[in-house]
Amino acid sequence: MDDYNQIEVPPSFVALYTAPGGHRLVEPMRHVRERYELCEDMAQMLSEHAAAVQFKSGDPQREVLHQMRLALAGPESSVTPAEAGWVVLRIAEVLGWEAPAD
Numbered sequence: 001m002d003d004y005n006q007i008e009v010p011p012s013f014v015a016l017y018t019a020p021g022g023h024r025l026v027e028p029m030r031h032v033r034e035r036y037e038l039c040e041d042m043a044q045m046l047s048e049h050a051a052a053v054q055f056k057s058g059d060p061q062r063e064v065l066h067q068m069r070l071a072l073a074g075p076e077s078s079v080t081p082a083e084a085g086w087v088v089l090r091i092a093e094v095l096g097w098e099a100p101a102d
Helices: 011-017 029-057 061-072 081-095
Strands: none
Touching: 011 029, 011 081, 029 061, 029 081, 061 081
16 A cells, blocks of 8 residues: 655654664654654644743743643653654744743
8 A cells, every 4th residue: 555645744753753873764654644643733732722821821931831741741641752842842833932952
């Protein structure tokens, strides 16, 4: 079955599934694409929430992103810790916030 899909997975996400040395994926591209779609959807949805939390609480943007990463990396999360980090970076990108250092 052909794995062709019009969704282009960004290199920053592909890197999460690339073996050390950067030459091959550790999961099939179909799986990587599915995970990317989940993470991108999550980042889009959570960006509105992050902006609302920051506005209401007055917390620094970095603190809001840090708290979101902690929640996303928890044991009940549907994403891996590496994916959680990517989602938080994507939220910062969507909102035009400075990317967190961690």
